[in-house]
Amino acid sequence: MATIRDLARQCGVSVATISRVFNNPEVVNAETRDNVLRVAARIGYQPNESARTLATKKSYMVGLIWDTDHRRPGWRHPFFQEIIIGLKTALSERGYHLLMLATSDDEGSHLRAAKRHNLDGVVFIDNGTQDPALTQLAESDVPCVSLDRPITGPRTTYVISDNAGGARIAVNHLYEQGRRSIATIAGPGRTRPGIERLDGYRDALAALGLPERSHHVVEGDFYLAGGHAAMRRLLELDERPDAVFAAGDEMAIGAIRAITEAGLKVPEDIAVVGFDDIELAALVQPGLTTVAQDKGGFGTAAATALIAMIDTPATGSPPPSVLPTSLVIRGTTSTLPRTSP
Amino acid sequence: MATIRDLARQCGVSVATISRVFNNPEVVNAETRDNVLRVAARIGYQPNESARTLATKKSYMVGLIWDTDHRRPGWRHPFFQEIIIGLKTALSERGYHLLMLATSDDEGSHLRAAKRHNLDGVVFIDNGTQDPALTQLAESDVPCVSLDRPITGPRTTYVISDNAGGARIAVNHLYEQGRRSIATIAGPGRTRPGIERLDGYRDALAALGLPERSHHVVEGDFYLAGGHAAMRRLLELDERPDAVFAAGDEMAIGAIRAITEAGLKVPEDIAVVGFDDIELAALVQPGLTTVAQDKGGFGTAAATALIAMIDTPATGSPPPSVLPTSLVIRGTTSTLPRTSP
DNA sequence: CGCACCTCTGTAACCGGTTTCATGTAACCG
DNA sequence: CGGTTACATGAAACCGGTTACAGAGGTGCG
Known part of the structure; x- marks a missing residue:
């Protein structure tokens, strides 16, 4: 590898000038600059980033x-x-x-x-x-x-x-589809998205004037099995929901599976909305309605x-x-x- | 940030010794070494990697x-x-x-x-x-x-x-399940995995003494839609296969969808094996049998x-x-x- | 005792850049 | 014409490490 001194020698200028050509081109004479660039390209010179970082304290x-x-x-x-x-x-x-x-x-x-x-x-x-x-x-x-x-x-x-906002969108959408008994499968209470999405769900219900029923809130683990188990609990309720907002797509898919296993249909009997928009959401059948994050x-x-x-x-x-x-x-x-x- | 010279001064030794303590500890006197390490820890010294790389030409x-x-x-x-x-x-x-x-x-x-x-x-x-x-x-x-x-x-x-080997495993497995009319949805002929998996499929058929039917080889694109389309072509054949080896999981899932849409059942009417073992493979229902890569x-x-x-x-x-x-x-x-x- | 040898340490050059400061030259101005 | 200014460049210090080489002090041996 050619160094800055090699290049300086070949160009008949000092190393300072070479350095300027690359970092401060406007201060060096156009003719000199062009010549340096030409020779640099010919011999394949390029600055050593370690040396540069050492001198400037900036590593990019x-x-x-x-x-x-x-x-x-x-x-x-x-x-x-x-x-x-x-x-x-x-x-x-x-x-x-x-x-x-x-x-x-x-x-x-x-x-x-x-x-x-x-x-x-x-x-x-x-x-x-x-x-x-x-x-x-x-x-x-x-x-x-x-x-x-x-x-x-x-x-x-x-x-x-915007987890809370996304949850509100989801609930509102279900409401617009005519659903009035909307349950949620929440994320773990110790996680940030878990908390915020649940908050959004509650806000939306309140804003829509729907009552919040405590047994309509079931906690999952963000994974498929958790969603499945949570949905089974919801299905056992006397007051079965007609829609579910799951705080994660995997849980939503688990929930759909539980619904289907119970002999019910999605979305006819129970509509489902997920959260995240993972790849899988578009690939399952029926496709999962979901709140997409801006990945x-x-x-x-x-x-x-x-x-x-x-x-x-x-x-x-x-x-x-x-x-x-x-x-x-x-x-x-x-x-x-x-x-x- | 403390430099090596700061540390040297504080320890009352030269920079060379400091450097040795960190790079060649065995050559320096145990007492000196311990002292250097103690002081280094106290003042929070750590070597500057850029300087080190510059000197040694090794960046790790x-x-x-x-x-x-x-x-x-x-x-x-x-x-x-x-x-x-x-x-x-x-x-x-x-x-x-x-x-x-x-x-x-x-x-x-x-x-x-x-x-x-x-x-x-x-x-x-x-x-x-x-x-x-x-x-x-x-x-x-x-x-x-x-x-x-x-x-x-x-x-x-x-x-x-081992794409070819994986394809052979897949075909052999289908054979062991009693299937004798095994088609394949291949990957694009211009891709390496596409070629090799098709080779493996052919090898396996030959080894098993099964005839290779040209219309049982359909090319897909590794994506869901391609698998779906390819499967539809296979379903139109007079001689409908009783098993399909798809060279990618997404294609396999597309194929399953086509089979289901045609009113047939997986695996009863047609068994399916995929390739890759993407996450989705375990999540669809029924679960997709597939050749797993060692990710x-x-x-x-x-x-x-x-x-x-x-x-x-x-x-x-x-x-x-x-x-x-x-x-x-x-x-x-x-x-x-x-x-x- | 003299010499060889081993162990440990220090001096200083070097890695390849950047940057401060000084300097030479030409242009400009009254 | 002398002095100020702008422009272009070079010399050398510096960034923070590594390492070749030299040297000091101690030990063992003939």
């Missing part, structure tokens, strides 16, 4: 902290790939790279790892554990963005879906907020991004559009 | 090239998340980090980007395009591992599933091969890893195990 690298947790080996984020695509694309456009840190690094102190590697900022994806290393990071001066989990700090913000938006919003903090050191924490959700209507709430496969 | 970073392609915006890898988990875990254990490079970087020359960043190696995930930048990279002296796509070079190897194995094998090349500069290219596939038997080939939800 953003850390991604995503603990595929030792304690919970199977943990997966439903939209991981979409988030990464969005994040990477938005970062790329601004010239930033994404570094996935080895988790073992520094025994869990992400802050130390960030400093070591001269990271310009960090994004982390919540894995549900209250990792103290994340709090430490958020409280530092390193720009941070958290996905799916509210967290604060001097230079920290977060991106989250790509997570990455984009995170990148935007992060770069704002990085580029203008004066700014503290931008306001959190609350991503809008939208209703995707499919077969489980409407018999009309029978989508062929 | 591996690049991940995964073109979420401008030309094909929707391209996604079915197992992306699992691959990343496996890759990251295996790399972490050896102290390596994963850098996702900005695609715009250097206008597509991944090789240049790798050099700039002093990457120790590179992994790339095939996106189906024959990107010349990948070939250039493979032909360089940078250690490379390609996923899902055979490619060669002086220090390059690849990881791929995590991709990442692990890639990391192992890459680190072998990195650690021993003398070695050229390790042999490619062909990951074994395994059959997961569910409802679409067997009426016995009716899995509850």
Whole structure:
């Protein structure tokens, strides 16, 4: 690899001039500049990023902290790939790279790892554990963005879906379809989306003047089996609901299965709305009506907020991004559009 | 951030000694070493990785090239998340980090980007395009591992599933279930898995002494709609098959839908086997019997091969890893195990 | 005792960039 | 014509590590 001194020699100028050609082209004479660029292209010169980072303290690298947790080996984020695509694309456009840190690094102190590697900022994806290393990071001066989990700090913000709003949309939609006895299969009460979606459900019922019946609220676990079990409990009620809002698509599909097994029909007897819009939602039959999250938006919003903090050191924490959700209507709430496969 | 010179001053030793404490502890006096470590911990010293990389030419970073392609915006890898988990875990254990490079970087020359960043190696995930930048990279002296796509070079190897073997397993399984008229919905002829799985299907038929009927081979597109359409063609045949091997799970599910729509039953009238074992396979009803790929194995094998090349500069290219596939038997080939939800 | 050898440590060059400051030259101005 | 200013460039220090080499002090042996 040619170094800056090699190039300087070949061009008959000093290294300072070479450096200027790449970082401050306007201050160098046009003729000199063109010549440098020509020779650089010929000999295939390119600056060494490590040397550059060492001198400038800027790495153009953003850390991604995503603990595929030792304690919970199977943990997966439903939209991981979409988030990464969005994040990477938005970062790329601004010239930033994404570094996935080895988790073992520094025994869990992400802050130390960030400093070591001269990271310009960090994004982390919540894995549900209250990792103290994340709090430490958020409280530092390193720009941070958290996905799916509210967290604060001097230079920290977060991106989250409008869970309550989405839940309201779902309930309203069921109401518009003529349903008046709307139950919910909630997420676990300890999770953020679980709480917020349940709140939205309650708000919507109240706004519509529908009574909230406590036995119409059953807690699930976000997974298929939990949704199935929860639905069975709902089916045993004297006052059987004519619609169910499930706080997650997998639970919704489990619920549909329970309904079908009971000899009832979806949506004729019971309409179902899910939340998330996972791939599967479009593939099951009938298609699952669901509240879609803006999957790509997570990455984009995170990148935007992060770069704002990085580029203008004066700014503290931008306001959190609350991503809008939208209703995707499919077969489980409407018999009309029978989508062929 | 404390630097090595700060630490040296505080300890009353030279920077060389400090450096030795961290890189070559056995050559420094035990007492001195302990003292340095104690002071280092107290003042929170940690080496600057950029400076270290600059001096040693070793970054402990591996690049991940995964073109979420401008030309094909929707391209996604079915197992992306699992691959990343496996890759990251295996790399972490050896102290390596994963850098996702900005695609715009250097206008597509991944090789240049790798050099700039002093990457120790590179992994790339095939996106189906024959990107010349990948070939250039493979032909360089940078250690490379390609996923899902055979490619060669002086220090390059690849990881791929045993597609043909998996197809044979599938066909044999159908045979054991008493099926004798086994059709296939193949993948596109231009894709590697498409070709290999079809080869495996043919081999298996031959080995079993079953005739191969040309009209029993229909090409799909790996997606649901393609599987559906292909199955309809098979259903129109005079000689209707009693089993179908679909070269991808989504196609298999499309096929099942077509079968059901035609008033036939799975598996009673027609048994179905898929390939991949995507999440959905376990969630549809009846569960899809399918040939599972070793998703995590991709990442692990890639990391192992890459680190072998990195650690021993003398070695050229390790042999490619062909990951074994395994059959997961569910409802679409067997009426016995009716899995509850 | 003299010499070889081993153990431990320090000095200083080096990795490849960036940036401050000084300098030379030409243009401009009254 | 002398002085100010703008422009273009170069010399050298610096970023924070690593490492070749030299040297100091102690030990063992003939």
